[in-house]
Amino acid sequence: MPGEHIPCSFLYLLRDSEGGFHVVDPGWDTDANWSAFVAALETLGATPGDVRTITATHLHPDHLGLGRRMRDTTGAILQLHRAEAHALSTQAEHRPSQASVERQADEWGVPADRRHELLALALTDEVPADGAAADEPPVVDRLLDDGDRLDVPGFELVAIHTPGHTPGHLCLRDDARSLLVTGDHVLPTMFAGLGLGGPTESNALADYVDSVARVTAFGDHEALPGHGYRFTGLGERAEASAAHHLARTAEVARIVGQDPATPVWQIAAQLTWTAGFENLAGFMLFSALSQTEMHRDYVRR
Ligand SMILES: [Zn+2]
Numbered sequence: 215m216p217g218e219h220i221p222c223s224f225l226y227l228l229r230d231s232e233g234g235f236h237v238v239d240p241g242w243d244t245d246a247n248w249s250a251f252v253a254a255l256e257t258l259g260a261t262p263g264d265v266r267t268i269t270a271t272h273l274h275p276d277h278l279g280l281g282r283r284m285r286d287t288t289g290a291i292l293q294l295h296r297a298e299a300h301a302l303s304t305q306a307e308h309r310p311s312q313a314s315v316e317r318q319a320d321e322w323g324v325p326a327d328r329r330h331e332l333l334a335l336a337l338t339d340e341v342p343a344d345g346a347a348a349d350e351p352p353v354v355d356r357l358l359d360d361g362d363r364l365d366v367p368g369f370e371l372v373a374i375h376t377p378g379h380t381p382g383h384l385c386l387r388d389d390a391r392s393l394l395v396t397g398d399h400v401l402p403t404m405f406a407g408l409g410l411g412g413p414t415e416s417n418a419l420a421d422y423v424d425s426v427a428r429v430t431a432f433g434d435h436e437a438l439p440g441h442g443y444r445f446t447g448l449g450e451r452a453e454a455s456a457a458h459h460l461a462r463t464a465e466v467a468r469i470v471g472q473d474p475a476t477p478v479w480q481i482a483a484q485l486t487w488t489a490g491f492e493n494l495a496g497f498m499l500f501s502a503l504s505q506t507e508m509h510r511d512y513v514r515r
Pocket residue numbers: 272274344379398406
């Protein structure tokens with residue numbers, strides 16, 4: 215992956231009982247990643263033409279990015295949850311306008327001397343590391359829903375809809391092998407952010423808490439995450455992840471409890487940030503304010 219924050223994402227390659235190959239999460243779209251993928255296939259005596267399906271846990275470029283090139287080169291079908299496909303096909307419409315960012319800044323109580331940072335985001339084409347996918351979306355061949363069985367002979371892969379990180383995030387479970395692909399829903403070394411996909415009416419934290427319960431039901435499965443390493447103890451880790459986010463909610467609840475009308479900016483300024491609130495700028499500042507608003511709305515609910 216580009217940048218220094220996260221070194222890599224995992225592509226999972228499954229060999230089915232008929233000799234075909236199936237990809238889960240193609241990874242970031244670079245020539246180096248494509249070459250590494252082709253080389254990995256070669257070590258298994260296979261070529262790109264042997265790939266049958268490509269499944270993305272969610273739309274972020276470190277998971278789906280290479281999907282378009284992979285689909286076009288291999289002839290495999292590309293599939294993901296219908297909410298992700300919808301977000302991909304409408305993302306151009308959702309690029310914020312200057313007017314909408316100004317409205318947002320008013321609502322959040324952003325001081326006059328910091329507004330230009332948020333406005334700059336609305337006017338730039340810069341793609342944040344984990345916040346948006348490529349402009350031209352890939353063709354999606356199959357829309358997945360919760361409970362759908364994936365067509366991978368010899369596997370019993372079932373899609374579990376786990377919204378929170380993004381609205382159409384999917385985990386995949388194989389009960390026969392006791393495996394669960396977690397994408398960015400549950401990770402061993404960090405807690406992924408919430409509400410980082412397409413717009414939704416629902417509260418991403420509320421969705422996430424429900425989604426955690428959906429995977430703790432399979433908490434004894436071995437977890438195959440999008441980053442880090444394979445791990446056991448999925449149930450405990452999923453609960454720790456929900457607790458991590460809800461601890462932040464409790465911080466927000468204390469502030470809102472004293473004055474329910476406290477603007478998002480003033481709530482955020484009182485919270486603990488790793489880098490320090492005063493050092494947050496640009497997209498990080500926007501993200502911090504969005505997350506704060508999500509927690510405030512969860513408290514209000
Ligand atoms: Zn992600």
